Amino acid sequence: MQPYFTTFYVLEMDVPGGGTVTDWLHPEWANLRLFQGGLPDSDLGGRDHVSGVPATFTGPSSRAVRFTIGSTRMWGIGLLPLGWARFAGLPASEMADRLLNPLPAPALAPFIPLIQSVFRDGEADEAAELARIVAYFTARDVGEVPDRARIQAVHAALLEPDVGSVAEMAELARLPAHTVERICSRHFGFTPRLLLRRQRFMRSLSQYMLDPSLKWIGAIDGHYHDQAQFVRDFHRFMGMSPRAYAAQPHPVLAAVMQARQAAAGAAVQALHNPLKAGRSSAAV
Template sequence: MKTEQVRGGTHTSNIPASVFAMPPGMRMRYDAPAPALAECVTAYAVYAHDGSIPAVNWFMPAPPMISVVVDAGPLCVSIRNTRFGPLSRASLYGPTSRAFCAETNGGIMVGVGVSAIGWARLARRMASDLHNRVVPLASVFGAGLSNRLTDGLDALHDDADIKPLLDDLLAPLLARPHPDEPLIRRFSVLMLQDGVVESGDAATRLDIPTHALRRLSQRHFGMTPKLLLRRARFLRSFLALMRTGEPADYSVIDGSYFDVPHFLRDAETFLGTTPRRFLQNANRFLHASIVARAAVLGAATHALHDVASPGRAPTSPAAKRTNSPSSPAPTPAP
């Protein structure tokens, strides 16, 4: 699949082409998986760059993602002070609690977002083993899946063919339900609600012991319930700030924050800097991908995807503000 040969990357069905507008030489596309995979796969994403100038693209903290590159130069990923790469053609990005950047040198990157239910069905190991790590896909899921993905994508000539290929490859691997799925669904919904930030409160609402919630969270989500709930609260608040176009409008942040310094401490944890500085450093790619993802999938970021109602935005007040695709992403404030 040659970068310059690929067609059909400007829009998906019923989505205005303007949602996917990118600078010259860059392209993106989002697709929802087949309905049978909707609880397991949060999105298919395609990012392409012509390679004339190396690019640094920022990503939000997120659940696991399978990444395959096609006709690409060396790709490296940095998660805070740890650098991974050059990466294998097929890699697995583990669950992250920190923003990370990818240094690309042209080519196409195809991403498959994996939900906690998807992880439960697909993986034998603890998701927490890969917290804030990037590893070869074959080291976790075997060379068979890695080879089928790379060979299949190499044979394509149109972005629109990526979704059917991935649906066909993943369907048999994600067919068997896991016994923990009812609890995973309930905990996933709980994470999208304003004000739920304590693991003890979450365990009470789920009617399970705290230690059972901790085991479930680390096994399928990749981190402790407290960190997971804090990440969700921060991302809801941060994306709401982005929608206002004013990174200092703290009136939109989650009501469970005691004060602004409390929110800014979370910003340091999850972004490594203040929201204003992060938005100054993040290039157009991050802003464009947030708008495009919200338009196609309902949630502006992978970590806030509603697995209980795939394709629909979460229903909490902050999530409604965050996920509305009706207005463009703001330009970073000076």
């Protein structure tokens, strides 16, 4: 399962006084999230508003998802590009930067049995819930994934911090540039250029979130020409300035990133390396 997923992760959150909290999910790979208790009110990039549903599906994203939620339990399933190729059944570019209620979406119908089976009888049973998730994907993991070797080669090149251009990415993957473009569109959701830009941004953001004492200037990735370029990327990916983001509380993501770093070796899903990952599940 490891090459297909970032993590299977469970989050348990208690908001005092029946209140809610608001936070922002960073750009990431595709995710299916299942809720027991409070249900989220979410939107991606100011559109694709979803509220009051027991499951949400996010395609590969290059924009932040704002969400507000109260006390809840949530299981999250992060699909890597190879996992998208194995389980999604349609080009990733068709679901890029989309946030959906998966239940009425025809393209996501294969996930309905999973959504309906994870939580049973309203009781929290983490081990049993995880077992049902694993059983669902194990039953569907049959046959070979077309383009498997190329997807993995492109992904490995994308994760390399020294790679800063599409030409370098293609060279490291040992593939023609036009093949890299095709693989990225179908299985990663975006062009190689945008994916590299997202990686550069997420390396910077994760550095800051793990150690705010660095300040933004100390966290900016070396591929940025100057701070102004980073600020432009921040507006592009998060929909706000670095100053505005830093001024907001991050009651969910701050804890999740620390837990992901400890459990999976990467604080954010976009930087997740399946070859270096730790455990396959983490509790926050």
